[in-house]
Amino acid sequence: MQENDPLTAKPQESxxxxxxxxxxxxxxxxxxxxxxxxxxxxxxxxxxxxxxxLSREEVLLRARAxxxxxxxxxxxxxxxxxxxxxxxxxxxxxxxxxxxxxxxREFSPELFCxxxxxxxxxxxxxxxxxKGKKTKTVFIVCAALITAxxxxxxxxxxxxxxxxxx
Amino acid sequence: xxxxxxxxxxxxxxxxxxGLSQGDxxxxxxxxxxxxxxxxxxxxxxxxxxxxxxxIALNKKFEEIFYF
Numbered sequence: 001m002q003e004n005d006p007l008t009a010k011p012q013e014s015x016x017x018x019x020x021x022x023x024x025x026x027x028x029x030x031x032x033x034x035x036x037x038x039x040x041x042x043x044x045x046x047x048x049x050x051x052x053x054l055s056r057e058e059v060l061l062r063a064r065a066x067x068x069x070x071x072x073x074x075x076x077x078x079x080x081x082x083x084x085x086x087x088x089x090x091x092x093x094x095x096x097x098x099x100x101x102x103x104x105r106e107f108s109p110e111l112f113c114x115x116x117x118x119x120x121x122x123x124x125x126x127x128x129x130x131k132g133k134k135t136k137t138v139f140i141v142c143a144a145l146i147t148a149x150x151x152x153x154x155x156x157x158x159x160x161x162x163x164x165x166x
Numbered sequence: 167x168x169x170x171x172x173x174x175x176x177x178x179x180x181x182x183x184x185g186l187s188q189g190d191x192x193x194x195x196x197x198x199x200x201x202x203x204x205x206x207x208x209x210x211x212x213x214x215x216x217x218x219x220x221x222i223a224l225n226k227k228f229e230e231i232f233y234f
Contacts, residue, residue: 056222056223056225059219059222060194060195060196060219060222060223063195063196063219064194064195064196065196066196067195067196067197068196070198071196071197071198071201071216072197072201072212072213072215072216073197073198073200073201073204073210074198074201
C-alpha cells in the first residue's frame with residue numbers, strides 16, 4: 001500500500017498505525033464486555049419478574065400485615081415518646097444528684113429506688129427497640145450496669161428495712 | 167435558604183374521586199385513619215414506601231398524587 005501511493009505516503013503512514021490500535025482495542029474489550037453482562041442480566045431479569053408478579057392485592061395484603069402492630073407514623077411517635085421519657089428520667093436523676101452533691105440534702109431511699117428503676121427500665125426498652133449496632137450496645141451496657149446498681153440498691157434498702165446493715 | 171421542598175399531595179381529591187372514606191383507605195393500606203388524615207393535611211410526610219402503597223391502593227401514578 002505504501003509503495004503504490006508515494007504522494008500520499010504521509011497521511012497513509014499515520015493512519016495505518018492508528019487504525020490497527022483502535023480496531024484492536026474494541027476487539028479486546030468486546031469479549032470482556034459481552035461475557036460480564038450476560039452473567040448479570042439473568043438475576044436482574046428474575047427480580048424484575050418477581051416485582052411484576054406482585055399484584056396490587058398482594059402488595060396491599062402485605063402492607064396490612066406489616067402495619068398490623070402500628071403504622072410508620074405511630075411507630076415514630078412511640079420512638080419519640082420513648083426518647084422523651086428517657087431524657088426526662090435521666091434529667092430528673094441528674095438534677096437530684098446535683099442537689100444531693102451541692103446542698104447535701106438527703107432524699108428518701110424510696111425516691112432513689114423508683115428513679116433508678118425507671119432509668120433501668122428506660123435503658124432496657126431503648127436497648128430492645130434500638131436498631132443501630134453502636135447505640136444498641138451502649139444501651140445494653142448502660143442497662144446492665146444500672147440494673148445491677150438498682151438491684152443492689154433495692155437489696156440494701158430491703159435489708160435496711162429489716163434492720164440488717166451489711 | 168428557607169425555601170424548603172415540601173411534598174404536597176392530592177390524596178383527598180383522589181380519594182373523593184374513588185368514593186372512599188379516610189377509614190376505607192386506611193383499612194385498605196393497613197394504617198390508622200389518623201395517618202391518612204395527617205398525610206392529607208400535610209402534617210405528616212409519608213415515607214416513599216407508604217406513598218407508593220397509597221398510589222397502588224388508589225390505582226394512580228406517584229406524580230398524579232404527590233407533587234412539589
